[in-house]
Amino acid sequence: MEANEAQIALDQIRQATEQTRRAVARSGIGWIFIIWGCVWFVGFLGSQILSGARAGVLWGVLDILGGVATAMVGIRTGRRVRSANAWRVPGLWLALMAYVGLLLWIAGPMPADRLILFITVGISFGFVFLGLWLAPALLWTGMALTALAILGWLVMPAYLGYWLALLGGGGLIGLGIYILRAWK
Amino acid sequence: MADLDPVIHQPVRLRIMASLASLHETESAEFTFLRDLLGLTDGNLGAHVRKLEEEGYLLVEKTFVQRKPRTFIALSDKGRKAFKKHVAALESILGKKR
Numbered sequence: 001m002e003a004n005e006a007q008i009a010l011d012q013i014r015q016a017t018e019q020t021r022r023a024v025a026r027s028g029i030g031w032i033f034i035i036w037g038c039v040w041f042v043g044f045l046g047s048q049i050l051s052g053a054r055a056g057v058l059w060g061v062l063d064i065l066g067g068v069a070t071a072m073v074g075i076r077t078g079r080r081v082r083s084a085n086a087w088r089v090p091g092l093w094l095a096l097m098a099y100v101g102l103l104l105w106i107a108g109p110m111p112a113d114r115l116i117l118f119i120t121v122g123i124s125f126g127f128v129f130l131g132l133w134l135a136p137a138l139l140w141t142g143m144a145l146t147a148l149a150i151l152g153w154l155v156m157p158a159y160l161g162y163w164l165a166l167l168g169g170g171g172l173i174g175l176g177i178y179i180l181r182a183w184k
Numbered sequence: 185m186a187d188l189d190p191v192i193h194q195p196v197r198l199r200i201m202a203s204l205a206s207l208h209e210t211e212s213a214e215f216t217f218l219r220d221l222l223g224l225t226d227g228n229l230g231a232h233v234r235k236l237e238e239e240g241y242l243l244v245e246k247t248f249v250q251r252k253p254r255t256f257i258a259l260s261d262k263g264r265k266a267f268k269k270h271v272a273a274l275e276s277i278l279g280k281k282r
Contacts, residue, residue, distance in 0.1 A: 016202035020207065098250070
């Protein structure tokens with residue numbers, strides 16, 4: 001075989017690989033980013049504006065809605081690409097939420113800004129974990145969210161809810177739209 | 185001389201193998217997803233999938249999802265190893281080293 005034929009074959013492999021990864025990602029990850037971006041946007045605005053108890057109820061409702069929407073996206077994606085490990089992803093999030101709740105209980109009462117930071121860093125860790133396991137895009141997203149949360153807390157702790165709603169929630173929505181539009 | 189696999193080297197089968205190799209080892213692709221992705225007809229994809237399955241490179245599972253018949257296709261361990269070997273052979277022709 002000539003070198004140019006080998007190059008053509010390798011180019012075909014690269015194209016097929018990219019097409020597949022993008023098709024899988026487009027059908028799932030983009031929408032999941034948008035869903036959780038909306039949850040973050042509304043949730044953190046609520047944390048900033050509402051009282052502690054009302055914000056807690058809002059977060060509970062948003063988490064349930066986000067979980068249902070994510071499951072629907074997962075079912076839709078599963079019709080195209082099926083994974084034997086599919087149950088591990090929701091399992092990881094449930095375990096993470098349980099452990100964050102447990103750590104919050106152990107830590108006891110804390111100021112609102114520290115509470116928001118604690119939850120955000122916990123969720124970001126979930127993205128980092130999934131990124132290391134499944135898709136690098138989630139790793140970078142988790143690291144960026146962690147950095148944004150800590151920066152916002154250090155620079156403007158009184159407005160951390162607004163900061164995370166705009167940059168965290170808005171960033172996730174923007175990233176989701178970018179994936180849906182660009183990965184065609 | 186590079187050790188190219190004649191079964192995988194056929195262009196359509198090469199793309200099928202590349203597409204499935206890009207999935208996680210625990211994942212499998214639905215037949216129509218693969219068909220649309222690679223721009224093939226049912227008959228064309230079916231024929232190449234059968235050839236690769238006969239070679240032991242693919243695992244094909246027919247099942248029902250919400251009462252509709254679905255066919256899921258995945259690379260076997262043998263197929264994954266053969267594909268890696270084929271890619272290494274192609275790269276060796278170009279003098280690439282990874």
